[in-house]
Amino acid sequence: MRSTRIAVYGLVTLLACIYLMPLLVVVLNSLRSTPDIFRNGMIGLPHGLEFSNFTEAWSGLCIAEHCTGIRGYMFNSMMMTLPATVISTFFGALLGYAISLWRFRGDMWVFGIITLGVFLPEQMKLVPWVLVLRDLGLYNTVAGLVLIHVIQGLSFTTLFCRNYYVGIPQELMKAAKIDGAGFFRIFWRIVLPLSPPILIVTVIWQFTGIWNEYLYGVTFASGDHQPVTAALIALAVTVSEAPKYGVQSAAVLIAAAPTLFVYLAGGKYFMRGLTAGAVK
Amino acid sequence: MAALRIRDLHKRFGPVEVLKGIDLEIDSGDFTVLVGPSGCGKSTLLNIIAGLEKASSGDVEIGEAVVNDIQPKDRDIAMVFQSYALYPTMTVRQNITFGMECRRVPKARQDEAVDRVAKLLQIEPLLARKPGQLSGGQRQRVAMGRALVRDPKLFLFDEPLSNLDAKLRVEMRMEIKQLHARIGSTIVYVTHDQIEAMTMATRIAVMHQGSVQQFADPDTIYNRPANLFVARFMGAPPMNTVTARLEGGPDGPVAVVGQGADAIRLPAPAAVGPDWLRRPVILGIRPECIAEPTRYFSEDPAATMTISAPVELTEPTGAETIVVLRLGGEKVLGRVAPDVRMPTGAVGRFAVDTRKICLFDPTTERLIA
Numbered sequence: 001m002r003s004t005r006i007a008v009y010g011l012v013t014l015l016a017c018i019y020l021m022p023l024l025v026v027v028l029n030s031l032r033s034t035p036d037i038f039r040n041g042m043i044g045l046p047h048g049l050e051f052s053n054f055t056e057a058w059s060g061l062c063i064a065e066h067c068t069g070i071r072g073y074m075f076n077s078m079m080m081t082l083p084a085t086v087i088s089t090f091f092g093a094l095l096g097y098a099i100s101l102w103r104f105r106g107d108m109w110v111f112g113i114i115t116l117g118v119f120l121p122e123q124m125k126l127v128p129w130v131l132v133l134r135d136l137g138l139y140n141t142v143a144g145l146v147l148i149h150v151i152q153g154l155s156f157t158t159l160f161c162r163n164y165y166v167g168i169p170q171e172l173m174k175a176a177k178i179d180g181a182g183f184f185r186i187f188w189r190i191v192l193p194l195s196p197p198i199l200i201v202t203v204i205w206q207f208t209g210i211w212n213e214y215l216y217g218v219t220f221a222s223g224d225h226q227p228v229t230a231a232l233i234a235l236a237v238t239v240s241e242a243p244k245y246g247v248q249s250a251a252v253l254i255a256a257a258p259t260l261f262v263y264l265a266g267g268k269y270f271m272r273g274l275t276a277g278a279v280k
Numbered sequence: 281m282a283a284l285r286i287r288d289l290h291k292r293f294g295p296v297e298v299l300k301g302i303d304l305e306i307d308s309g310d311f312t313v314l315v316g317p318s319g320c321g322k323s324t325l326l327n328i329i330a331g332l333e334k335a336s337s338g339d340v341e342i343g344e345a346v347v348n349d350i351q352p353k354d355r356d357i358a359m360v361f362q363s364y365a366l367y368p369t370m371t372v373r374q375n376i377t378f379g380m381e382c383r384r385v386p387k388a389r390q391d392e393a394v395d396r397v398a399k400l401l402q403i404e405p406l407l408a409r410k411p412g413q414l415s416g417g418q419r420q421r422v423a424m425g426r427a428l429v430r431d432p433k434l435f436l437f438d439e440p441l442s443n444l445d446a447k448l449r450v451e452m453r454m455e456i457k458q459l460h461a462r463i464g465s466t467i468v469y470v471t472h473d474q475i476e477a478m479t480m481a482t483r484i485a486v487m488h489q490g491s492v493q494q495f496a497d498p499d500t501i502y503n504r505p506a507n508l509f510v511a512r513f514m515g516a517p518p519m520n521t522v523t524a525r526l527e528g529g530p531d532g533p534v535a536v537v538g539q540g541a542d543a544i545r546l547p548a549p550a551a552v553g554p555d556w557l558r559r560p561v562i563l564g565i566r567p568e569c570i571a572e573p574t575r576y577f578s579e580d581p582a583a584t585m586t587i588s589a590p591v592e593l594t595e596p597t598g599a600e601t602i603v604v605l606r607l608g609g610e611k612v613l614g615r616v617a618p619d620v621r622m623p624t625g626a627v628g629r630f631a632v633d634t635r636k637i638c639l640f641d642p643t644t645e646r647l648i649a
Contacts, residue, residue: 180382
């Protein structure tokens with residue numbers, strides 16, 4: 001018994017170390033100076049902490065011949081991710097509410113078709129999106145990317161919210177109808193206040209998904225308009241031509257920081273049982 | 281004036297007919313209980329009255345107006361649910377005022393109404409709490425407060441006590457009855473608990489398989505059940521029903537239970553028609569009409585008859601003792617005084633209250649007399 005447990009823990013720890021190795025290397029390199037990395041190789045402990053890597057990555061790093069750091073691209077990503085996350089989550093909640101709590105003829109079909117979007121791969125939709133963005137005049141704009149991510153995100157957000165809302169007892173809906181509340185009042189005053197657990201899950205999912213998305217970012221935006229994931233590809237070019245591993249590692253870490261932050265900040269709100277007291 | 285009238289109401293879910301032509305007329309101020317086993321259609325009927333479900337055909341009238349196509353919120357009703365259905369994120373006060381808020385009642389009048397109801401139900405200290413911080417009985421009160429605050433034409437209760445423990449249930453039962461006596465509103469109350477029906481109702485509608493079996497006051501339901509279903513559903517333990525044969529006698533018709541030496545002859549209700557003589561019937565007698573031999577049922581000596589019957593089993597409950605005995609070979613229950621101990625296996629003497637005997641048609645199962 002005891003020996004198998006030790007073996008299991010040993011294996012898990014080993015796998016975790018292998019998995020976390022690249023992260024460790026990047027974190028360590030982000031704190032090392034360029035001469036240090038050249039002298040001692042890519043893998044090694046820092047000799048003194050070089051925080052200037054982060055400031056340079058933020059505002060001085062050269063990407064695609066613009067030496068303004070990743071600041072602008074981070075801003076693009078934020079301007080794309082925040083509205084897309086909020087809007088797609090809001091409409092997902094509204095759709096999920098309508099489908100789960102206002103049963104209507106064919107509601108399961110509507111739900112099935114919306115959630116079909118979950119299974120459609122991104123690349124399949126590239127050409128249609130090209131046409132749509134061109135016709136709307138949103139090519140190479142952050143607004144165009146927001147539109148894409150809102151529409152694409154609806155499948156997931158609707159699925160999440162609908163599955164959460166089916167747990168809301170029908171008697172609450174009946175009571176509200178008798179009290180005289182209509183579709184939107186029930187949504188604002190009763191359903192939405194019950195929703196924080198699922199909204200937080202949905203926001204985390206959407207935020208990380210949209211922030212990390214790359215294919216649309218690189219296809220529909222260019223130059224200064226690119227989100228940070230797309231801009232980082234230019235970084236890869238400089239990595240092989242003029243290696244500044246320390247600064248480049250810092251840039252990668254900064255680009256990943258928002259999703260990490262959302263996970264850490266939202267995690268503790270992953271709670272259940274808000275409906276306790278509604279029934280029984 | 282009829283507060284609620286239901287005419288030839290049908291409800292079908294696909295091929296299944298769950299309500300098969302309901303006709304009810306409920307007077308203003310009545311406390312009507314719809315009672316029946318689960319699946320009898322009573323909750324569906326209540327939902328249709330509330331407008332939460334649509335009938336397949338038939339009419340619902342509230343206060344002399346047909347409301348078939350009127351939304352629940354415009355029917356001037358209030359409803360208390362089995363699960364209480366309190367809005368979990370609102371305080372007790374907000375729960376109670378939500379309906380008024382939807383109807384844009386001025387804030388001052390809302391506060392006034394909350395104060396009145398909170399005082400009536402003694403929930404004043406709870407107004408700032410959330411439903412999750414309340415006990416079952418307190419939630420029940422708040423749910424009633426939410427209904428009472430609106431002063432509607434009709435109150436609908438959907439099994440409101442079935443989530444409470446036994447002791448609290450009895451307390452709340454009394455409170456609801458008192459409340460009804462005090463405010464005199466019209467109530468339609470759904471339950472599967474026949475004791476709730478008996479204790480609270482001014483009128484009871486016994487439902488079974490989608491139709492109303494009997495709609496009458498509690499005494500009539502209990503003493504003169506319209507058919508065998510009502511006889512066996514109401515009362516705990518239920519009415520004894522045994523097969524008997526009707527014969528003529530010098531003092532009127534006699535029901536003979538059992539055959540040969542075991543046969544017991546009981547005086548049958550005089551109202552039974554002569555064409556039933558020499559035919560089999562079902563005889564119904566309540567357990568409390570079979571008691572220890574010293575029991576005094578009535579001033580009329582003819583009302584009481586003493587019989588001998590073998591005792592199979594006794595169950596002392598504290599307040600009384602239930603006796604399982606053989607009446608003409610058929611197993612029936614009697615209720616004797618708690619201190620009476622009858623030896624199992626021996627033949628005991630019993631007093632029978634013959635005034636309360638009911639006869640049923642064995643084929644239609646309807647009450648004959």
